[in-house]
Structure formats: structure tokens, C-alpha cells
Amino acid sequence: METEAAPTRHSRVDRQAFTDAIPLLIPxxxxxxxxxxxxxKSxxxxxxxxxxxxLVFAGAAQLTMVTIAGTASLWAIISAVLVINSRHVMYSAALAPLFREQPRWFRWVGPVMLIDQVFALAMLRSDQxxxxxRRYYITTMVLFGTTWNVAVPLGMVIGPVIPEAWRLDFAPVIMFAGLALFAIKRVPAGVAALVGGSISLLAAGLSDRLGILVGAVCGVVAGAIAEQRITTLTTRQEVDQ
Known part of the structure; x- marks a missing residue:
């Protein structure tokens, strides 16, 4: 009688990545x-x-870019996108020790899709x-990249016929809230997600979806402050010991 083969380590990693990604993939x-x-409408x-x-693959930055196009200068658009995406500098610094152990091709390809969700999931598996x-990271990267590049064109086609009562403009806020739950182990990331989501919700009524930009900027600043304070407290404790 033949016995069913046990799942390989690679298949377990792929399945775990898929399971972990679903709650962040849905919003x-x-x-x-x-x-x-x-x-x-841009x-x-x-x-x-x-x-x-x-090419950009960054929701908040993309939304800001297409919203203010035609009403702001090129340099204003570039500045806004750079401010919103400045949080990726912190992401890169946090993942740098893990990437040093990876092959050169991955160190070039991996950062291309280092979005909020991929970072949050990667930090949860940083002890692997x-x-x-690498396999876990690539699986989540492909999942989010594929989903995003299917959802956006669908929004271009069927978005105009979706009833306004559905209030899809709150989708970014829901996504920030989901990220906050995954960032509990990383206090600065959790602070950034909570502040960003809360401010975006409070500022949702601003014209041209500026609430998302305001929330993103506040989240980045709050995360940086939290990171600095934690570093300072840790240093003081080490000195006292």
C-alpha cells in the first residue's frame, strides 16, 4: 500500500507564505x-x-501621483512621492542583515517589491x-505583485460603475489597520501604521485624497520618532548595566 509523501520543506514554506499573506492581500x-x-479621472x-x-509599485505614492498630476509641478510630485516612500529606507535598514546572507541576484531583485505588506511578513519570518x-519572501513578493497588477487594471475598467455607497476610499485605511496588527512585534512599524491609518481616517474628507498623503507623512514621522526613542532607551539601559 502506497503512503502519501510528506510535504517538503519548500512546500511548507510556500503554503505558510500564502496563509500569512491572505489577511493583508484582501484589503x-x-x-x-x-x-x-x-x-x-487623472x-x-x-x-x-x-x-x-x-514600475513604482507603491499604492499611496501612486495614488498621490495620479491625483495631483496636472495641478502640481513635476518637482512637487517627485517630492511628495519621495516623502511618502521614505519609510522604505527604514524597511531596508531593518532587512539589511538578512539580505547580506542572500545571493547577489536576490539582493538586487528583492528590494524592487519591498512594500509594506512584504516587509511586515518578512520581519515575522526573520529567524528562518x-x-x-528567501523562498518565503519571493512567494509573498509574487503574490502581492500579481494581485496588485491585476486589481489596478480591473479598477480602471469596473471602478467607474461601482456604487459610491460602497465607500472604497476607506480601503487604504483598512489596509493600514491590517498592517498595524502584523507590526505588533516591531513597535516603530506598529506606531507608523496606527498613526498613518488614524490620520488618514480623520483626514478622509480632504479634497483630492490628500488625507492619504497627510496620513502617510505623519506615519513616517511617528515611526521615526518611536525608533529613535527605543534606541535611546536601549542604549541607556545598556550603559546602566
Missing amino acids: AVPFGFVLGLAMT EMPLWAAWLTSP EPDSF
């Missing part, structure tokens, strides 16, 4: 719809707006062996 879909809808050429998904971590 990313309506956020993609919001962005796709905003692209159809003064940016539709083809150029669509290209921001595979290099091979397992």
Missing part, C-alpha cells in the same frame, strides 16, 4: 480598485498612469534559515 484589492478609478495619460503599477527566508 489590497479594493485599494487597487481605488487607484484604478483615480487613474481614469489628468495623467491613462497609459502612463497604468505604468506606475509595475537563509534559503527558507
